Amino acid sequence: MLKYLIEKEFKQIRRNSFIPRIIVGMTLMMMLVMPWAANQEVRNIKLCVVDNDKSSLSGRLVHKLASSDYFITRSTAATYSEAMKEIEAGRADMILEIGNGFEEDFMSNQGGRAMVSVNAVNAAKGGLGAVYLNTMLSDFAAEIAVQSGPSSLPFSCSAAAYNQAVSQTPDNGQTRLSGMPAAMPASITVVEQTSGQGYLSSPVSVQTLSAPFTIIPHYKFNPRLDYRIFMVPALMVMLLTLLCGFLPALNIVSEKEKGTIEQINVSPVGRISFVLAKLIPYWIMGFVVFSIVLMLAWWVYGLVPAGSLLTIYIFAATYILVVSAIGLVVSNYSGTIQQAMFLIFFFLIIFILMSGLFTPIRSMPEWAQAITIVNPLKYFMKVMRMIYLKGSTFGDLNGEYLSLCIFALAMGSWAVLSYRKRS
Amino acid sequence: MKQMLAFIRKEAFHILRDRRSMMILLIMPVIQILLFGSALSTEVRNVKVAVVDPSKDEVTAVIKERIKASEYFEIVGNLDSPEMINDAFNEGRIDLAVVFSSGFAEGLVRGDAAVQLIADGTDPNQASLLTGYASGILSSYASEQLGGMLAGALIRPEIKMLYNPQTKSSYNFVPGVLGLIMMLICAMMTSVSIVREKETGTMEVLLSSPMKPIYIILAKAVPYIILSLLNFISIMVLSVTVLDVPVRGSFLLLLGISLLFILLCLSLGLLISTLVKTQMAAILASGMGLMTPVMLLSGLIFPIASMPGILQGVSTLVPARWYIQAVRKVMIQGVGFQFVSIEVLILSLMTLVLLTLALRKFNIRLN
Numbered sequence: 001m002l003k004y005l006i007e008k009e010f011k012q013i014r015r016n017s018f019i020p021r022i023i024v025g026m027t028l029m030m031m032l033v034m035p036w037a038a039n040q041e042v043r044n045i046k047l048c049v050v051d052n053d054k055s056s057l058s059g060r061l062v063h064k065l066a067s068s069d070y071f072i073t074r075s076t077a078a079t080y081s082e083a084m085k086e087i088e089a090g091r092a093d094m095i096l097e098i099g100n101g102f103e104e105d106f107m108s109n110q111g112g113r114a115m116v117s118v119n120a121v122n123a124a125k126g127g128l129g130a131v132y133l134n135t136m137l138s139d140f141a142a143e144i145a146v147q148s149g150p151s152s153l154p155f156s157c158s159a160a161a162y163n164q165a166v167s168q169t170p171d172n173g174q175t176r177l178s179g180m181p182a183a184m185p186a187s188i189t190v191v192e193q194t195s196g197q198g199y200l201s202s203p204v205s206v207q208t209l210s211a212p213f214t215i216i217p218h219y220k221f222n223p224r225l226d227y228r229i230f231m232v233p234a235l236m237v238m239l240l241t242l243l244c245g246f247l248p249a250l251n252i253v254s255e256k257e258k259g260t261i262e263q264i265n266v267s268p269v270g271r272i273s274f275v276l277a278k279l280i281p282y283w284i285m286g287f288v289v290f291s292i293v294l295m296l297a298w299w300v301y302g303l304v305p306a307g308s309l310l311t312i313y314i315f316a317a318t319y320i321l322v323v324s325a326i327g328l329v330v331s332n333y334s335g336t337i338q339q340a341m342f343l344i345f346f347f348l349i350i351f352i353l354m355s356g357l358f359t360p361i362r363s364m365p366e367w368a369q370a371i372t373i374v375n376p377l378k379y380f381m382k383v384m385r386m387i388y389l390k391g392s393t394f395g396d397l398n399g400e401y402l403s404l405c406i407f408a409l410a411m412g413s414w415a416v417l418s419y420r421k422r423s
Numbered sequence: 424m425k426q427m428l429a430f431i432r433k434e435a436f437h438i439l440r441d442r443r444s445m446m447i448l449l450i451m452p453v454i455q456i457l458l459f460g461s462a463l464s465t466e467v468r469n470v471k472v473a474v475v476d477p478s479k480d481e482v483t484a485v486i487k488e489r490i491k492a493s494e495y496f497e498i499v500g501n502l503d504s505p506e507m508i509n510d511a512f513n514e515g516r517i518d519l520a521v522v523f524s525s526g527f528a529e530g531l532v533r534g535d536a537a538v539q540l541i542a543d544g545t546d547p548n549q550a551s552l553l554t555g556y557a558s559g560i561l562s563s564y565a566s567e568q569l570g571g572m573l574a575g576a577l578i579r580p581e582i583k584m585l586y587n588p589q590t591k592s593s594y595n596f597v598p599g600v601l602g603l604i605m606m607l608i609c610a611m612m613t614s615v616s617i618v619r620e621k622e623t624g625t626m627e628v629l630l631s632s633p634m635k636p637i638y639i640i641l642a643k644a645v646p647y648i649i650l651s652l653l654n655f656i657s658i659m660v661l662s663v664t665v666l667d668v669p670v671r672g673s674f675l676l677l678l679g680i681s682l683l684f685i686l687l688c689l690s691l692g693l694l695i696s697t698l699v700k701t702q703m704a705a706i707l708a709s710g711m712g713l714m715t716p717v718m719l720l721s722g723l724i725f726p727i728a729s730m731p732g733i734l735q736g737v738s739t740l741v742p743a744r745w746y747i748q749a750v751r752k753v754m755i756q757g758v759g760f761q762f763v764s765i766e767v768l769i770l771s772l773m774t775l776v777l778l779t780l781a782l783r784k785f786n787i788r789l790n
Contacts (some may be wrong), residue, residue, distance in 0.1 A: 012609045026715075037738075039730065040465075042726065044728040056709075066638075120585055120590055121755045124592070125594050126586075130582050214537040215537075215538050215558045216540065217539075220541055225544055232545055242711060242715075246707070336441070338615055338619070339444050344713075346447060350454075350455070354458070358725075359592075363465060363592075368462035386515060390513050412739075
């Protein structure tokens with residue numbers, strides 16, 4: 001009997017001209033467009049320079065900033081208040097005010113004065129922007145210090161080693177600058193490019209020249225700090241959630257609205273087979289979409305999981321069950337499409353935004369982190385990223401798998417129990 | 424006019440009758456703004472650090488103490504060998520590993536001491552921020568050891584965070600979530616309520632009444648405008664009282680821009696309702712078709728300036744982008760009308776275009 005019920009579901013999906021279109025459209029959008037948009041890298045910061053010194057040194061500084069990848073020096077203003085206007089109008093994100101007597105102070109080792117004002121409405125963007133500018137300033141300072149001769153260096157290190165370190169500093173700023181907290185004074189951090197781009201060879205190392213020891217940052221798993229590698233596995237999860245959560249939620253309710261559910265209710269079909277017949281088609285569809293998406297990630301972004309594909313499929317199979325079951329529970333409790341839609345939107349937005357997809361979970365306050373324990377998306381999202389980037393094995397992730405199984409079981413039984421033939 | 428009022432009342436009854444939907448409509452935005460206003464954050468916090476310290480001397484002890492004392496890091500354990508780092512990362516137990524070279528204290532004298540900061544690069548922004556913070560702690564220790572040698576640093580920038588000195592993430596997210604919620608409620612609600620009348624056949628009854636079709640549509644919009652305004656006010660009250668997000672600019676200006684945006688969303692909903700036949704299609708089109716672009720292309724989470732040129736172009740067509748931008752300016756930066764005039768102009772143009780298109784496409788006859 002189950003076979004016929006499933007056949008009926010497939011026929012309904014196929015006959016509805018809208019659903020296949022939505023599936024294809026969402027898949028393409030999620031995989032081909034979104035990875036380019038979902039980028040929290042901070043670049044193209046619009047910088048407005050107020051040069052009170054107008055010396056050759058400040059001119060060189062402005063030129064250096066203008067040639068960097070991170071900044072666009074679109075405007076210069078005569079006074080600070082004029083520059084503030086630029087910020088208010090949204091034409092600038094950041095003001096660099098070069099103090100009067102900058103060159104003189106710099107050359108007499110008193111430290112040139114500069115004031116940086118950042119539009120921090122977007123805290124992350126403002127913070128990173130300040131860090132970048134700070135690093136550029138110290139790069140510049142080190143460069144000038146070398147050119148004007150080792151005697152002017154305020155610290156003791158062999159000039160040869162210093163020159164070597166500085167000569168490797170790329171001028172165009174294409175290396176990702178490793179930053180310092182905004183509160184730190186710009187000191188003597190020099191960013192140098194090491195040879196390889198290979199896995200685990202750090203592309204950037206910071207040498208603090210006068211420090212008694214060397215600090216070497218190392219970015220594991222994603223040495224080039226490519227944001228797309230981070231987002232694509234997570235966007236796959238989002239796609240599965242939207243498709244396999246939404247469509248089942250609307251399914252039973254639209255049968256209710258059309259009245260066709262009455263025919264099922266008077267038939268001898270049991271609760272379990274009814275719910276299974278609703279679940280299985282979405283499960284199969286989810287599998288197909290998921291496989292296509294994995295292929296797309298490989299073709300378009302050259303992204304293959306560092307871990308095992310089998311583990312990914314085991315997790316995906318369980319996860320699709322969880323979201324489809326949630327969809328069915330919602331539709332069992334709703335009388336109209338409108339109610340179902342609001343409920344599912346309500347939960348989906350919360351699930352998605354609190355899954356760690358866009359903002360890290362550890363940055364949330366304690367109580368919010370506690371809420372994420374009941375968010376199935378969080379587990380699958382974490383798992384996908386760990387398998388894709390870190391190559392974690394099933395053994396590393398059995399805690400997450402157990403949680404997903406509990407969700408599947410709980411939601412599945414809830415879906416069965418909440419389906420009533422009597423209204 | 425009396426007829427019109429009757430129609431508005433009918434529409435209000437539709438909303439009031441469905442208690443559950445109405446509760447969701449009024450409560451959903453409240454919960455969302457509270458949740459996201461405080462939970463969505465990109466601040467560096469609770470970073471789990473593991474230390475590999477073969478020498479265990481007093482210098483490394485001091486540095487470890489410094490790391491532990493900072494508000495960003497918590498040391499979750501000592502690892503005996505660098506090989507164990509891999510396992511710890513694979514199981515997701517740590518975010519950062521600090522590896523001291525062996526014989527660190529003696530190395531300081533010889534000049535070959537080194538600290539390796541191994542960060543989990545899966546999340547690039549977090550990785551560069553937290554290595555930045557960690558190397559900040561290390562180099563401030565180093566500069567103390569040098570005895571103020573760095574006091575004469577070559578350039579001394581003084582950094583000021585405008586508008587948001589505590590760099591709170593909620594300042595950025597509240598205007599964004601406001602735009603998201605308005606868009607969803609207005610556009611989705613109108614499109615569904617019109618399509619439902621088509622589906623159940625009651626549209627025919629309405630159209631055969633002596634009311635002009637345009638008034639029928641207007642009457643449908645009025646209750647939703649009121650509902651959206653209620654939501655707007657509750658969101659504003661909550662963000663000021665609970666989330667401590669200020670309203671620095673003029674509230675009236677904010678209200679005006681929001682009304683314009685509500686109107687725009689209603690026209691969008693109307694347009695969608697003329698293009699689709701079933702409620703399901705209306706929901707999917709307005710739900711998924713609007714929610715994803717708003718979340719991804721409006722600058723709500725991802726900065727538009729970082730996108731490739733084509734997408735920046737596409738994002739100019741997303742109305743929420745302009746609304747969120749304007750709200751951020753007025754609410755957080757506190758600027759006056761002349762600084763948001765471009766956004767207001769674009770929003771008005773969009774409304775005009777959408778409304779004309781929708782009214783053109785609105786069929787008086789059913790086929």
